[in-house]
Every structure is written in C-alpha cells, then in structure tokens.
Amino acid sequence: MTTIKDVAQHAGVSTATVSRVLNGHAAPTEETRSRVLAAVDELGYRPNALARSLRTTATTTLGLVISDLVNPFFAEIARAVEEEARAHGYCVIVANADESADQQATYVRTLLDRRVDGLLVCPATDDPSWIAEVEAADVPLVLLDRTVEGAACPVVRADGAQALADLADALRAAGHRRVGVIAGPADTSTGRERLEQFGRGGLDLAVVHGDFRRESGARAAAELLDLPDRPTALVAMDNLMGLGALEELRRRELKVPADVGLAVYDDQPWFPLLDPPITVVAQPTVEMGRAAARSLLALIAGEQPADVRLSARLVVRGSCGEATGAA
The missing domain is CATH 1.10.260.40 (lambda repressor-like DNA-binding domains)
Incomplete structure (x- = not known):
C-alpha cells in the first residue's frame, strides 16, 4: 500500500x-x-480517511437513517440527500430502520461510533430515547419527514393539510360521502397528522390503521370493504399501503372508480400510467431531501437553521370519479 x-x-x-x-x-x-x-x-x-478524522475530528460523512428503504418515497429522499451532500464534499452512509424503533436505535449508535459529522433521521416511531445519545455525543441532528416530541433540533417535512382538504372536497364533488381511510401507525407523527387533517373535511370516515407497508394496506382495504356500509372510496395515507389497497380491489374484481374510488398519499412515477391513473397527494420529496441535507450542513458549520415546511399538493386524476353536476 x-x-x-x-x-x-x-x-x-x-x-x-x-x-x-x-x-x-x-x-x-x-x-x-x-x-x-x-x-x-x-x-x-x-x-487514510480514518487517520485524518482522528486528527481533524471531521470525517466528511453524514449518517442517514430512513424508515423503510423499500418505500420509494424514502428511496427518492435518500438519493436527494446524497446528491446535495456530494455537492458539498460529503459522503452519506444510509441505514434502513425498517420501521423498527430498536433497529433505528442500533443504527444511530453505529453511526455515532463511526464518527459521522451529522445525522439525518426519519423517526420510525415517536420513541425519543435515542435522541439523548445523539445529544450526549454532541453530533448535529436533523429530523426528516416525521417529528419527535421534545426533540430540540431542526425538522424538514411536508405539510399536507391543504392538499388533504382539497382531496376531501374532490371526493365530495365526485359524490363520495362515506370514505374508508387506511391510516398510518398512530405512534408516528405522519400517521396521526394525516388522519387528523383529512378528518376535518366533513366526510363520514371509516378508519383502519396500517403500518406503511403494502401487506397492511391490503388487509386494511379488505376490512373496510367487508363493512356492512361499504365505503364508496378508499384513501391510503401512504404509497405502499395504496398499492396494497389496489391489489385487494383487483383481487375482488372491483373496478376503480366505478365500484370504489381510490386516492393515495404520495405519488409514484407509475401511478399516472395505471388505468385509471391514481389521484394522489404529491409530496416534494427531492426538495425535502435537499433541504434536509442543507440544514444539517448548516448545523455542522455552526449555524442555527430554522425548521423547513414544504407544501404537498393534490393531483386529481381518474381514480375517484368525475365531479357530479349537483356538486
């Protein structure tokens, strides 16, 4: 050598x-x-990067702990974080918490041991116990997409309140009154907030919680479709749960939107290509990832960046039906 x-x-x-x-x-x-x-x-x-880090106390590496690498939403965010970090001379180590608080805590400790210069974390749950270890190590931290109560660090996320209100209006205009909601876990900020925000739309809601996974979306859709007063539309609060719901609708040979309408929180490149194309609440994932990386780099540089809240938007396609004349 x-x-x-x-x-x-x-x-x-x-x-x-x-x-x-x-x-x-x-x-x-x-x-x-x-x-x-x-x-x-x-x-x-x-x-030798390790030897240099011991001398300078800097490794020019960032740690990114995401909730689920299989989820295209987080994969796109990870790519945006990596691109922004690379543009500033940093490498990113990506860890997949797999929606597990224990696995997340393990990866946080591992990244701290690797002496990363800063951490970006999308919390798997509301459990704040791991944050104390980050604070004790004096490593800059930014939360991404989800929040944890009591965390004294910048948060970068999307605000879907207006988009969900617009979705409720669009469903009502298409003649839907009873809507089945496939909500996220109640122990995540996004799971609670999306349900609460959509609940203000004045629709009659039937709610089943999933875990942001495709299988849970299919199970929740089955439970909602088996109700005596079956909803005329389903809203999945995550793209993977939305795919699971669509899978269950296809299994039952129910037509969208003629038999049941469908809308999904999060857009994906293939959603417009389906027949019918899926109505979605689209989040600015690339902007979120880049903004999170910039916030973390600012913290590392000794600055105090403010929270970043970007806006999600409703994209109406054909999966919920057309607006009725009366509406």
Whole structure:
C-alpha cells in the first residue's frame, strides 16, 4: 500500500509538504504543488480517511437513517440527500430502520461510533430515547419527514393539510360521502397528522390503521370493504399501503372508480400510467431531501437553521370519479 512517505520521496519533498497539499493548504510553490499531485496520481495514493478524522475530528460523512428503504418515497429522499451532500464534499452512509424503533436505535449508535459529522433521521416511531445519545455525543441532528416530541433540533417535512382538504372536497364533488381511510401507525407523527387533517373535511370516515407497508394496506382495504356500509372510496395515507389497497380491489374484481374510488398519499412515477391513473397527494420529496441535507450542513458549520415546511399538493386524476353536476 502506497504511503505518504512514498509520495514525498517520489515528489522529492517532505511528508509535511505532501500533507499540506492534500489538506488544501498553500505549498511553497505552485510547481511543488503540481509535483506532489502528480506523484499522488502516479502512485495511486489514497489518504487514510480514518487517520485524518482522528486528527481533524471531521470525517466528511453524514449518517442517514430512513424508515423503510423499500418505500420509494424514502428511496427518492435518500438519493436527494446524497446528491446535495456530494455537492458539498460529503459522503452519506444510509441505514434502513425498517420501521423498527430498536433497529433505528442500533443504527444511530453505529453511526455515532463511526464518527459521522451529522445525522439525518426519519423517526420510525415517536420513541425519543435515542435522541439523548445523539445529544450526549454532541453530533448535529436533523429530523426528516416525521417529528419527535421534545426533540430540540431542526425538522424538514411536508405539510399536507391543504392538499388533504382539497382531496376531501374532490371526493365530495365526485359524490363520495362515506370514505374508508387506511391510516398510518398512530405512534408516528405522519400517521396521526394525516388522519387528523383529512378528518376535518366533513366526510363520514371509516378508519383502519396500517403500518406503511403494502401487506397492511391490503388487509386494511379488505376490512373496510367487508363493512356492512361499504365505503364508496378508499384513501391510503401512504404509497405502499395504496398499492396494497389496489391489489385487494383487483383481487375482488372491483373496478376503480366505478365500484370504489381510490386516492393515495404520495405519488409514484407509475401511478399516472395505471388505468385509471391514481389521484394522489404529491409530496416534494427531492426538495425535502435537499433541504434536509442543507440544514444539517448548516448545523455542522455552526449555524442555527430554522425548521423547513414544504407544501404537498393534490393531483386529481381518474381514480375517484368525475365531479357530479349537483356538486
């Protein structure tokens, strides 16, 4: 393995000069700097990042703990975080909590042990116990998409209140009065808030909670469709639960929207391609990921960024039916 001494000998300079060049400090002359960089390229030298971090206390790495890597919503956010971080010279280590508070806590500890410069976490549940470990380690923290009560750190999220109010209006205009809601877990901020916000729309709601997974969406849809007073439309508060609901509707050979309407919180590239295309509440996922990365980098730089709240929007397609004349 090539060492810094090999580079120094090849370039005809001291190891201190090589170190200064690699750390961005001024070299004695521009010719010396060029000679050192040429030696680095010729020998294929790679600095030991761990050794450097022990000297500088910085690793230029960020930790990102997301709730479910299978969920396209979080995958898109992770990509946006990585792109923004890379543009500022940082690498991102992604950990999948798999919607488990215990697994999330394990990954948080692991990332702290790896000496990441900052943490981005989408909390799996409301459990705040892991935050104390982050605060004790004095590592900058930003919460993404979901909140945890009592956490004294910036939060980046989307506000779906207006979009859900618009969805309630659109369903009413299409003649729906009784609506089945496939809600998220009650122990997550997004699970509670989306249900509460949609509940203000004045519709008659039947509610079954899922766990933000496809299988739970199918089970919840089955339970709602088996009610004596069957809802005329289903609203799934997450894209994977929405896919599960659609799967159950197809299994029962119920037509959308002729038999049952369907709307989903979160858009996906294939939703407009379905027949009929799915009405959705679309979140600005790319903007959320980039904003979260910028907030964390600002914290690392010693700034105090404010919370970021972006707006979700309703995208009306064909899966809930057309507005009636009376409406």
